[in-house]
Amino acid sequence: MRIFQPDRFLLEEFVAKNAKQLSGVLLDVGGQDGKRYRGYFKHADKYVVLDPDESCEPDIVASAEKMPLEDESIDSVLCMEMLMYVEDVPTAISEIARVLKPGGMLLMSSSFLGSLCHEPYDYWRFTPFSLKNLLQPYFEDIRIESRGGFRSQRVQNRVRYLIERYDLYKRPLIGRVVSIVSKMRGKLAIASDASDSSRANKKYAIGFNVLARKRA
Numbered sequence: 001m002r003i004f005q006p007d008r009f010l011l012e013e014f015v016a017k018n019a020k021q022l023s024g025v026l027l028d029v030g031g032q033d034g035k036r037y038r039g040y041f042k043h044a045d046k047y048v049v050l051d052p053d054e055s056c057e058p059d060i061v062a063s064a065e066k067m068p069l070e071d072e073s074i075d076s077v078l079c080m081e082m083l084m085y086v087e088d089v090p091t092a093i094s095e096i097a098r099v100l101k102p103g104g105m106l107l108m109s110s111s112f113l114g115s116l117c118h119e120p121y122d123y124w125r126f127t128p129f130s131l132k133n134l135l136q137p138y139f140e141d142i143r144i145e146s147r148g149g150f151r152s153q154r155v156q157n158r159v160r161y162l163i164e165r166y167d168l169y170k171r172p173l174i175g176r177v178v179s180i181v182s183k184m185r186g187k188l189a190i191a192s193d194a195s196d197s198s199r200a201n202k203k204y205a206i207g208f209n210v211l212a213r214k215r216a
Helices: 004-019 089-099 128-135 150-166 172-194
Strands: 025-029 047-049 074-080 098-111 139-147 207-214
Touching: 004 098, 004 139, 004 150, 004 172, 004 207, 025 089, 025 150, 047 150, 074 150, 128 139, 128 207, 139 172, 150 172
Parallel strands: 025 047, 025 074, 074 098
Antiparallel strands: 098 207, 139 207
16 A cells, blocks of 8 residues: 655656656665666666665665765666765765766755654755755756645645554555545645745745766
8 A cells, every 4th residue: 555645746756757867777876675766767778776774685785875886887876865864975975976977867856844754864854055065066967956845745744644643554444545635635735836936835845856967
């Protein structure tokens, strides 16, 4: 069972929209078992998952701060909702840049207004300004976009609270009802946010999505 969450819907929409930007040997950094996004990259020559959790059975068991890969050996990097769990973020970014070939693409996302997750390993939240500062030494053509807005993040936080409060993944009947209501409210909120380009709405993003190219 999957309970509809606006954030997950928007993340998958972002990956689907930009998947063709990534090709060749693709490294999914922090991708756990790789199942969530692998299907969007069937066109890639090779899909390699790197994660520090051995129980997820990734292709490479390692941290983002110390990748056992050669310099400029990867064509593209996917890094979704991972930075908040990394202790040394600048080092992780420099490692991504090190293994990525010149001109290689990075597709990345990070959380901003969201609940704690995977405690006690949830360390950071990022603004678009901090993301730009982290990426600029190594990347160009940096595009950072808001994920959702005021209405979407309200629905997202409400459904996350219900999931946590009532352990809904262990209560499938109630979980399905919550999912139906969340989907109706979430889709309406997402559409409303999409039509609201105000500066105020942009301040309440669930998170931020990034597409960037490594400097040649």
